[in-house]
Amino acid sequence: METGTVTTANPLNVKAKKESKSKEIARKLLRSWTGVIGFSLIILLLILSIFGEVIAPFDPMDAQLRDRLLPPLTDGHLLGTDQLGRDILSRVIVGARVSVVIGLSTVLLAGLIGTIVGVIAGYYRGWIDIVLMRIVDVQLSFPFILLVLVISAVLGAGLTNIVISLALAGWVIFARVIRSEVLALREKEFITAAIATGVPKLQILVRHILPNIFTPIIILGSLQIGTYIIAEASVSFLGFGVQPPTAAWGNMLDEGKDYIFNSWWLITFPGIAIILTALGVNLFGDWLRDTLDPELKGE
Amino acid sequence: MLAAGFKKAGGDEMTDIPILEVTNLKKYYKISQGLFKSNIVVKAVDDISFSIKKGETFALVGESGCGKSTTGRTLLRLTEATSGEVRYKGKDLMSLPYEKMRFLRKELQMVFQDPYASLNPKMTIKQILTEPLRVHKKYTPSERTKKIIEILKIVGLSEEHLDRHPNEFSGGQRQRIGIARAVILNPDFIVADEPVSALDVSVQSQVINLMLDLQKEFELTYLFISHDLSVVEHMTDRVAVMYLGKIVELTETEKLFKDPKHPYTQALISAVPASHPREVKKRIVLTGDVPNPANPPSGCAFHTRCPFVMEKCKSIAPNLTEVADGHQTSCHLYSEKKEEKTNVIIHSEV
Numbered sequence: 001m002e003t004g005t006v007t008t009a010n011p012l013n014v015k016a017k018k019e020s021k022s023k024e025i026a027r028k029l030l031r032s033w034t035g036v037i038g039f040s041l042i043i044l045l046l047i048l049s050i051f052g053e054v055i056a057p058f059d060p061m062d063a064q065l066r067d068r069l070l071p072p073l074t075d076g077h078l079l080g081t082d083q084l085g086r087d088i089l090s091r092v093i094v095g096a097r098v099s100v101v102i103g104l105s106t107v108l109l110a111g112l113i114g115t116i117v118g119v120i121a122g123y124y125r126g127w128i129d130i131v132l133m134r135i136v137d138v139q140l141s142f143p144f145i146l147l148v149l150v151i152s153a154v155l156g157a158g159l160t161n162i163v164i165s166l167a168l169a170g171w172v173i174f175a176r177v178i179r180s181e182v183l184a185l186r187e188k189e190f191i192t193a194a195i196a197t198g199v200p201k202l203q204i205l206v207r208h209i210l211p212n213i214f215t216p217i218i219i220l221g222s223l224q225i226g227t228y229i230i231a232e233a234s235v236s237f238l239g240f241g242v243q244p245p246t247a248a249w250g251n252m253l254d255e256g257k258d259y260i261f262n263s264w265w266l267i268t269f270p271g272i273a274i275i276l277t278a279l280g281v282n283l284f285g286d287w288l289r290d291t292l293d294p295e296l297k298g299e
Numbered sequence: 300m301l302a303a304g305f306k307k308a309g310g311d312e313m314t315d316i317p318i319l320e321v322t323n324l325k326k327y328y329k330i331s332q333g334l335f336k337s338n339i340v341v342k343a344v345d346d347i348s349f350s351i352k353k354g355e356t357f358a359l360v361g362e363s364g365c366g367k368s369t370t371g372r373t374l375l376r377l378t379e380a381t382s383g384e385v386r387y388k389g390k391d392l393m394s395l396p397y398e399k400m401r402f403l404r405k406e407l408q409m410v411f412q413d414p415y416a417s418l419n420p421k422m423t424i425k426q427i428l429t430e431p432l433r434v435h436k437k438y439t440p441s442e443r444t445k446k447i448i449e450i451l452k453i454v455g456l457s458e459e460h461l462d463r464h465p466n467e468f469s470g471g472q473r474q475r476i477g478i479a480r481a482v483i484l485n486p487d488f489i490v491a492d493e494p495v496s497a498l499d500v501s502v503q504s505q506v507i508n509l510m511l512d513l514q515k516e517f518e519l520t521y522l523f524i525s526h527d528l529s530v531v532e533h534m535t536d537r538v539a540v541m542y543l544g545k546i547v548e549l550t551e552t553e554k555l556f557k558d559p560k561h562p563y564t565q566a567l568i569s570a571v572p573a574s575h576p577r578e579v580k581k582r583i584v585l586t587g588d589v590p591n592p593a594n595p596p597s598g599c600a601f602h603t604r605c606p607f608v609m610e611k612c613k614s615i616a617p618n619l620t621e622v623a624d625g626h627q628t629s630c631h632l633y634s635e636k637k638e639e640k641t642n643v644i645i646h647s648e649v
Binding site: 189198199 | 372375377401402404405408409411412413416417418419420421422430431434435477480484
């Protein structure tokens with residue numbers, strides 16, 4: 001009968017199923033070449049950010065004024081040197097850490113604030129929803145980068161402050177998306193079923209709503225990391241972000257812009273690093289969305 | 300199968316004490332038409348009253364949009380009523396504080412129409428079935444697992460399904476899980492909102508028989524909401540027919556199918572497909588569509604489609620009155636003289 005159908009359709013026992021889960025994800029990843037590229041770029045970025053000092057051929061802070069503005073492929077400097085004679089390859093490698101740290105911590109902070117606000121607005125509705133969403137509307141009407149600049153100008157420069165200002169400018173996207181997810185969810189019949197069972201409101205939120213918005217949070221977060229990394233670079237470029245002499249791609253661009261006509265390599269390589277990072281994160285985010293999207297899950 | 304239904308109707312479980320009494324229940328929805336226009340009021344449930352006896356299966360039938368599902372949801376306060384009273388064992392559910400109502404829900408459960416939407420996709424069957432027990436603090440955690448396995452066996456599933464997710468089951472199996480969730484708390488009253496209409500016909504009868512078995516085993520009272528008259532005829536004791544938010548006829552199932560009084564009911568019953576190709580049935584085909592509930596006709600809501608429409612139907616709305624023993628209908632035809640009544644009864648050959 002019916003019971004039989006399930007057993008034949010799913011002959012694997014639970015243990016075998018658990019083992020095949022990671023394999024299945026790997027198989028799905030290999031099927032999409034954009035996913036593979038994104039995933040590889042992210043792995044590369046993570047390796048660089050953890051082992052940057054070990055991998056870098058030179059000391060990224062060591063200024064050899066004699067060797068200033070050497071073009072690529074001279075004296076062992078693969079990507080040349082900057083205006084203070086520091087090895088650009090080493091600085092690009094070490095600069096990865098700033099991007100990763102800022103990208104990850106911003107997405108965690110912005111995601112946390114945005115999810116809390118979005119869930120409260122979407123689940124409780126009423127006046128609190130109206131107030132929160134108008135705040136979001138107001139904030140969304142300002143350009144993102146302008147907000148980041150204003151907030152970081154108030155807070156001052158530095159790694160922590162740049163994370164805070166990016167998160168304060170970026171949580172609204174999460175709030176918007178999560179609110180609409182919650183709004184759609186609370187109309188679902190299994191939520192009504194939970195109410196009919198007699199589940200308390202807070203438990204419905206924790207046990208039924210939150211697990212079902214986890215996927216959109218992950219997807220949105222992975223796509224937002226790229227935005228934050230670029231924004232950090234822009235803010236650093238404008239002098240508000242990570243301060244020299246710390247190697248960060250944004251302030252490398254800033255320092256290199258004066259030499260743009262004579263020494264193109266100063267800004268080209270950090271620029272390429274930013275592009276590749278944003279590309280990798282976005283490709284991976286797209287793949288994640290396609291894979292985790294509940295609509296496609298059954299296939 | 301049929302015999303089981305009839306036996307139950309005459310059985311000793313059913314008493315005349317009403318378990319649920321609905322009086323003047325109304326559920327109106329306001330639809331905003333924009334800033335400068337006045338709101339439209341849709342009377343989804345418009346002043347209905349009925350009572351359900353302990354142990355019986357009471358059916359609400361009608362076309363989609365007639366307010367039968369809204370009634371079911373309003374009874375359990377899944378949507379708040381506009382006005383009216385719902386007395387369950389003497390207590391008015393509509394005025395209970397939220398927490399008290401939540402507590403009482405262990406006695407009042409619901410089976411939903413769509414088994415694909417009514418189970419949380421992220422939960423395992425064990426989690427889904429543990430939840431009612433946990434929320435109402437029944438049994439110790441180890442006893443709960445035992446109880447869950449027991450109930451799974453009753454609904455025709457087994458222990459090996461415990462750690463599976465809903466998407467690994469077929470529609471019929473999911474509905475069994477939904478039914479298991481509803482009966483695991485040992486409730487007294489279950490609202491079944493079209494529990495089989497999303498299922499294949501072959502699975503429908505299995506689920507219906509399961510529900511009938513459970514009714515015997517747990518002495519359940521059902522409010523069975525359906526648009527499928529053959530299912531209603533098979534498994535219910537009494538029927539209320541709804542049209543545009545109102546009850547137009549209310550009587551025992553047997554009487555309704557043998558001798559429908561209201562022209563709308565007659566049309567509905569004549570539309571049930573014949574069970575034998577050579578069976579001759581007179582079909583009453585209604586003209587037109589169901590009127591827009593936001594703008595219902597004046598007088599009797601059915602007068603726009605009624606084959607026996609009279610002048611007075613257009614202005615005066617009929618009340619639900621008893622026209623025969625235990626047979627209520629709201630139609631002006633029966634407030635007239637007796638002879639005219641006989642002309643109306645077309646559906647009698649069956």
